[in-house]
Amino acid sequence: MFEILPIPAFKDNYIWLLVRDGRAAVVDPGDPAPVIECLEALGLQLESILVTHHHADHQGGVAALVQRWQAEVFAPYIESITGCTQPLSGGETIMVLDQPVSVLAVPGHTLGHLAYFAQGALFCGDTLFGAGCGRLFEGTPAQMSASLMQLAALPDDTLVYCAHEYTEANLRFSLAVEPGNQRLHERIKRVERLRDSELASVPSTLAEEKATNPFLRCREPDVIAAAIEHGAPDISPVAVFAAIRQWRNAF
Ligand SMILES: [Zn+2]
Numbered sequence: 001m002f003e004i005l006p007i008p009a010f011k012d013n014y015i016w017l018l019v020r021d022g023r024a025a026v027v028d029p030g031d032p033a034p035v036i037e038c039l040e041a042l043g044l045q046l047e048s049i050l051v052t053h054h055h056a057d058h059q060g061g062v063a064a065l066v067q068r069w070q071a072e073v074f075a076p077y078i079e080s081i082t083g084c085t086q087p088l089s090g091g092e093t094i095m096v097l098d099q100p101v102s103v104l105a106v107p108g109h110t111l112g113h114l115a116y117f118a119q120g121a122l123f124c125g126d127t128l129f130g131a132g133c134g135r136l137f138e139g140t141p142a143q144m145s146a147s148l149m150q151l152a153a154l155p156d157d158t159l160v161y162c163a164h165e166y167t168e169a170n171l172r173f174s175l176a177v178e179p180g181n182q183r184l185h186e187r188i189k190r191v192e193r194l195r196d197s198e199l200a201s202v203p204s205t206l207a208e209e210k211a212t213n214p215f216l217r218c219r220e221p222d223v224i225a226a227a228i229e230h231g232a233p234d235i236s237p238v239a240v241f242a243a244i245r246q247w248r249n250a251f
Pocket of ligand 1: 053055109126
């Protein structure tokens with residue numbers, strides 16, 4: 001089993017640190033400095049780097065880290081990733097710290113975006129967030145919708161290790177979409193308490209996301225009604241998703 005720890009970076013990024021028997025892997029090291037500081041403090045050797053997509057706040061630290069530790073770098077092969085040694089397209093099972101990790105292709109935020117799933121933990125980068133999802137910089141609503149459905153099909157107790165602390169702001173939008181959702185009200189209270197204490201709202205569980213994240217609820221009557229009000233041309237899940245995502249961009 002891995003131990004999983006957050007390394008906060010920039011304003012609201014999480015670089016996830018996986019530890020096993022004194023060996024380490026990191027997911028999406030956008031900034032090398034906090035990673036080096038953390039690994040030195042814990043006396044860990046970096047063996048593997050997993051990158052979900054090409055944005056600088058997810059891969060900007062790779063070059064400095066491989067110079068220091070010569071770690072292998074797993075990354076989407078269709079994206080430009082500095083130092084990638086293990087190009088992936090999704091569907092593979094890779095070994096990280098001698099543990100199997102499933103690679104999922106989840107295009108939408110970017111076209112090559114990958115998610116990594118191991119031991120009940122999902123590292124989903126900027127695809128699925130606490131109560132939200134990533135912007136569609138490169139992909140289509142149909143692609144992102146399919147990617148989110150693929151993640152939603154994982155076990156309910158999956159822990160969702162996304163790459164940003166966006167939950168509180170996302171929940172304000174979720175409430176606008178589904179003001180009558182009781183589970184959502186409960187989650188807002190819980191997340192407010194965590195953030196008031198400067199604690200992470202991440203990871204959440206997939207069950208919690210399925211109950212409160214509007215982007216995973218595009219078949220729910222209240223979400224469909226809100227999407228129609230915001231321009232969805234029909235009630236298909238992709239049309240509902242597209243309208244909700246568009247509304248969120250301007251929220
Ligand atoms: Zn991104």
